[in-house]
Amino acid sequence: MDAVQGTLDELGTPLHEVTFVVFDLETTGGSPAEDAITEIGAVKVCGGQVRGEFATLIDPGRPIPPFISVLTGITDAMVVAAPKLPQVLPAFLEFIRGATLVAHNAPFDLGFLRAACAEYGYPPPANPVVDTADLARRMLTRDETPDCKLATLARYFRSATEPCHRALADARATVDVLHGLLERAGALGVHTLEELRAFNRMPTPEQRRKRHLAEGVPAAPGVYVFEDAKGEALYVGKSTNLRNRVRSYFTASEARPRIREMIGIAERVRTIVCATALEAEIRELRLIAATKPRYNRRSRFPERAVWLKLTDEPFPRLSIVREVKDDGGAYLGPFGSARAADDARTALHETLPLRRCTERLGPRARRPACALAEIGKCGAPCEGRESREEYARHAALARRAMEQDAGMVFSAMEARMRRLADQQRFEEAAVERDRLAAFIRAAARMQRLRSLTAIPELIAASPAAGGAWDIHVIRYGRLAAAGVMPRGAHPTPFVDALVATAETVIPGPGPTPAASAEETECLLRWLETPGVRLVRVDGTWSLPANGAGRLRARIERACAGIPGDRPRDGRPMR
Template identity: 80%
Template sequence: MENGIQGTLDELGTPLDQVTFVVFDLETTGGSPAEHAITEIGAVKVRGGEVVGEFATLVDPGRPIPPFITVLTGITDVMVTAAPRVEQVLPSFLEFIRGATLVAHNAPFDVGFIKACCQAGGYAPPANPVVDTADLARRVLTRDEVPNCKLATLARFFRSSSEPCHRALADARATVEVLHGLIERVGAYEVHTLEELRGFVRAPTPEQKRKRHLAAAIPSAPGVYVFEDERGEALYVGKSGDLRTRVRSYFTASETRPRIREMIGIAERVRPIVCATGLEAEVRELRLIGATKPRYNRRSRFPEKVVWLKLTDEPFPRLSIVREVKADAATYLGPFTSARGAEDARTALHEAVPLRQCTERITPRTRRSACALAEMGRCGAPCEGRQTVGEYGLHAEAARSAMEHDPGPVFAALQARMERLAAEQRYEEAAVDRDRLAVYVRTAARMQRLRSLTGIPELIAASPSFDGGWDIHVVRHGRLAAAGVMPRGAHPVPYVDALVATAETVTPGPGPLPAAIAEETECVLRWLDSPGVRLVRLDGTWSTPARGAGRLKGRIDRAYQGLEPRQRREGRPLT
């Protein structure tokens, strides 16, 4: 008779029917823990399929609840007026979850808010194991069974007695029933312990295992890789210094992103594009994403959707938000990723310079009644003939200078307004002005840094490569025109001349970005700033304004880093 060896309890794991789960849900004023706050917490403690406790409370977020959030959740400002603040609620919640496994639907969102609150309150972040029912559902349910893995969809699928309604406790109760349904499903995969459950989500999917052969022919070289479907359509574009190693990682347990795992299930091939240097790979990735718009990439898919703040070219210029930079005499500030950012910058500039804010075209012969801004001293009323083109032109020139050279007057005007609002205890209004100023200064600093490079007809620079040679790049008007590697010991002059001769011809267009998107020029600038880079040849000058926005951007960035969440809401002046 053979002697059996009994495993320890640690080796066996914790049976799922003996695990205490705390299933919780949060309602918040928005999606970012850094900028928004909790309005409600709901949690249900379950063990062995039975509810053993519940935790529910409204939370005063310390700020107005946005109207669209009220429409979504039904939680109003009046409802949270008498509610405790999160710092009062947090100790009780941490005690409620002690020793339990946390469960949430789209757990990174809810756990992220709890961790942010712990950090702000001086508590250690919870180290509880976490199970995400959304991730689990994506592993065990097919598209034939559910069209998506939203909580409401899963609650209907598992016939939950609690209907999700964007209220914390109701959603937590529904998630409990979804969790129990999913645990029954994973039993078919021989998942019976907590450790097996957590490992099951992290393990490679059958599709990942089945498609490992797609990485077999990928070379070990820097470049770009394109996942394509059966029709050759780009699904996802990425870059790497070692294509073979990076592409292989998509078919291992280390790749846990749900959308990428879904993409792998659709992919039929991986197309490698070998590049001479890492910078070329980074730039080619951006260009390919912008050109093919792969549905599984999340960034840089629509570079054409940026907006600009334009000081119009007319007798009495005004600030306009536009999507196109034209070859005119107008002045442009940008690019902004959203119209809201451009609107914030326009409001900031209007605070410093009394430009007209009407939209119709005005000529020296225009005569009509002035608006209320003239009576408030915020416009010189050229529409009534109170200002000549020359007199108004002084304001237009001040705006042009603030946009292109020195944003100091805008900074001073907004800072004075913030100090006045703070003195009147109108903190939220001051916070809005502070954020507008930050948008303005950061955008101006970015544009000035980009223009320092886009104004150069040709720049050639080199950096040492790992094998003792040199990575050489030709940049024209901020666009990467050529990339190559000069072998160790080669004579540089003929090699550089040959690279320049074969480089892309770049015809600059109008505006601050005449030849490339902002992200490409920023890639080039980051490479130029990296250690060991040497300028080989420069056609023109490379400089930024002496009193440019960069000096103020550093001040703003430091101030934001030093602000606690409550201070951010209260709009403390930037010192």
């Protein structure tokens, strides 16, 4: 019997022979267990050619929440005559039979599809799945695209269809993104479906060559720093086991393009052993902020935080600033961008008649009022229509909304959104939604931060391996000391010794007086972990009873699927 040499194509399915079904779902919310599908759009492609399309609205069998109508542009009136999901699902499952499924952020859409199959007695789809968002994160660098949202990638690959936030249009845009990514993959030697799904999972020659950099790394919690030949920090990370984590950078599990690029430059790995995992997390944040490694994406510039300030003057106004001063002003933040701060400021302006002019007004200032006074948006203190005492009531309400009770802002903005939605002005309603979300998120975050940063000293403990305890001393929201108390040790002398050697922390002004907001949030997450026990608290740890935190859950449910600060499209982005 003669041996026959197989072809390369026999090693996998060539991509030009694969039938892809690119699909997108619109829903009433973000939870497959609680929400329903309102629209399906899908495009079948093979060899770069469209073979068919599938599109239908679906009656979810329940009212579409007003917030979701704002997000998706789909109203109850649009779906009243649409088929219900049990009528649509069999046809869609037949449409995708034998195809490779493609979606942008596939877990979201697949979660709803699988939940629908389970509810109506169909087996879950066993199709191979390709996630264009995941592919883009592996193939594209941050220098090429700032993020991997569908709209961003559609612009980058010059899609013929602009995502307009309806299922079929988004599926068509995803087709163009898929083809752009497949072209990029082909240049990287990926020619089969199997290679595509396993893309970037093999270590590069450079990774294999530099495995020696992981030698001698201790198996302990701490921080690691990849450095170049000049000793400049390239990347900072943390781990509960430094040895295992650093070794992983030289294996197939490390598939991020920018990190593989970093490994090609790195000449050494410096490690800093920490007492606890929490200390390692905090030291990582501080080192990133101090050294600003070029391959770290987050936490590099805490000094760029933006604040919304209610000034301390006879007629206070709202100002966007980059520095917190001890000047009697009330501060809201920090915000990730001036745009988000401006959204929050507008939400307050839409709720309260605070002046928007920038000059300082004295008690006796007199000048003509602007147009805002004529439409009821300002009490015109500049013209003397409001006294200092009358205007002070507006400023006091603004300060209360920022620091204690955001209910007034929430109610006013929600009513405004409903009016706009009732008038079918969904884009405008989406703008108002974003402004409210920016305010509520910032107020909830700041109030949560202040609950800890107002405490001079807090000592807490959590169980550790082998019966030991991780002990941490926190002062004004800053980690001042960390230690591990061995099993059987008497806690009082151990804690007293840790406190005596802890960092002396002198607080500055503002809601984050001694550490970055990220550090304080990291400490709060640890404090809220099950099993953590308070040892000693110098002060009171509490949140405002009517604080913004109680409203944030409603905002996030309404904005389910929106990761950014400022979507302007009336639909959740994925």
